[in-house]
Amino acid sequence: MQDNTFSYTLGAGGVATGSKCVMTINVNRLVQNAIWDGGMSDISMEMEVMVEKVHKYLLAFNAILKERQAAGLLPVYDAGFVTPEKQYLTVGINGFMEGAESLGIEPDADNPDYVKYAQAVLKPIYEANRRDRSDGVMWNCEMVPAENLGVKNASWDKAEKLYVPRDCYNSYFFRVEDPKVNVLDKLKLHGRDFTRYLDGGSACHINLDEHLTREQYALLLRAAIRTGCNYLTFNVPNTLCRSCGYISKQRLDRCPKCGGNDLDYATRVIGYLKLISRFAEARQEEAQRRHYSKGMEDDHEPSD
Numbered sequence: 001m002q003d004n005t006f007s008y009t010l011g012a013g014g015v016a017t018g019s020k021c022v023m024t025i026n027v028n029r030l031v032q033n034a035i036w037d038g039g040m041s042d043i044s045m046e047m048e049v050m051v052e053k054v055h056k057y058l059l060a061f062n063a064i065l066k067e068r069q070a071a072g073l074l075p076v077y078d079a080g081f082v083t084p085e086k087q088y089l090t091v092g093i094n095g096f097m098e099g100a101e102s103l104g105i106e107p108d109a110d111n112p113d114y115v116k117y118a119q120a121v122l123k124p125i126y127e128a129n130r131r132d133r134s135d136g137v138m139w140n141c142e143m144v145p146a147e148n149l150g151v152k153n154a155s156w157d158k159a160e161k162l163y164v165p166r167d168c169y170n171s172y173f174f175r176v177e178d179p180k181v182n183v184l185d186k187l188k189l190h191g192r193d194f195t196r197y198l199d200g201g202s203a204c205h206i207n208l209d210e211h212l213t214r215e216q217y218a219l220l221l222r223a224a225i226r227t228g229c230n231y232l233t234f235n236v237p238n239t240l241c242r243s244c245g246y247i248s249k250q251r252l253d254r255c256p257k258c259g260g261n262d263l264d265y266a267t268r269v270i271g272y273l274k275l276i277s278r279f280a281e282a283r284q285e286e287a288q289r290r291h292y293s294k295g296m297e298d299d300h301e302p303s304d
C-alpha cells in the first residue's frame with residue numbers, strides 16, 4: 001500500500017485517491033523534439049528534463065493550494081472531506097502512442113521495440129516521482145483520458161509541422177480505431193510491460209458490442225491476470241432512442257421499442273456514461289471509429 005496506493009479495481013473509490021493537479025506531457029512532441037539516434041536513451045534524457053519542469057510547476061501549484069487553505073478559501077479541505085497530504089501531484093501523459101508511431105515503431109502487442117519505447121518514456125517519470133516524494137507531497141503518473149487535450153495537442157503539433165497521425169491523440173497503448181487489435185492484444189498492451197511505471201492508472205477499455213456470457217468474461221479475466229493487466233473495464237455502449245426515449249443496454253442500429261433510427265449512444269468515459277453527441281467534435285469522430293468487438297470468437301477476424 002505504501003508504494004502504490006491507487007486502487008486499480010475501484011478507480012476513484014480507492015484509498016483517498018485523487019489529484020491536486022495534473023500537468024500533462026505531450027509525449028509525441030517530446031519524442032519528435034528529442035534528437036533520436038535510433039536508441040532510446042535520448043528520449044529518456046529528454047523526458048528527465050521535462051519531468052523536472054513539470055515537478056516544479058506542480059510544486060508551485062501545491063504552494064498556492066496551501067496559501068489558499070491558510071486563507072480559509074478551501075472549506076472542503078478544512079471540513080476534512082479531502083486531505084491534501086493524501087492527494088497526488090500527477091504527471092499526465094498524452095500522445096504516447098503517436099510518439100512511437102513517429103519513430104516508425106508499430107504499437108503492436110508483440111513488438112519488443114514498443115516495449116523498449118514504453119520503458120524509455122515512462123521509467124524516468126516513475127523514478128522522478130519516487131525520488132521527489134516527501135512529507136505531504138506524493139506523485140503519480142497517469143495516462144490521462146485527454147478528452148479535450150488530445151484534440152488540442154494534435155492541432156498544436158500539426159501547426160508546428162510535427163508528425164500527427166490522427167486528429168485526436170489516442171488515450172490507450174493500442175490504436176483504438178484499429179479493428180485488428182483484438183481483446184487479447186489490448187490486455188497485453190495494458191499488461192505489466194506497459195503499465196508497471198504508471199502508478200496513477202491507465203484503464204484498459206475493452207469495448208464490446210454486447211454483453212458476454214459468464215464463461216467468456218471469466219476467460220477474459222484469466223487472460224488479464226496472465227498479462228498482468230490490473231486495471232480494466234468492459235464497455236458496452238447504451239443506445240438511446242431520441243424518438244421515444246427508450247434506452248437499450250447494448251449497441252443497436254434501430255430502437256427495439258419504436259423501430260426509430262434517430263439514435264444516440266452513451267459510452268463510458270473514465271467512470272461515467274456520456275452521450276457521444278456531447279463529446280467534443282473531434283472526439284465524436286474518434287468515438288465513431290472506436291472498434292467494438294463482438295465477442296471472443298469474432299475477435300480474431302477483422303469485423304465490420
Ligand SMILES: [Zn+2]
Pocket residue numbers: 241242243244245246255256257258259260
Ligand atoms: Zn424508440
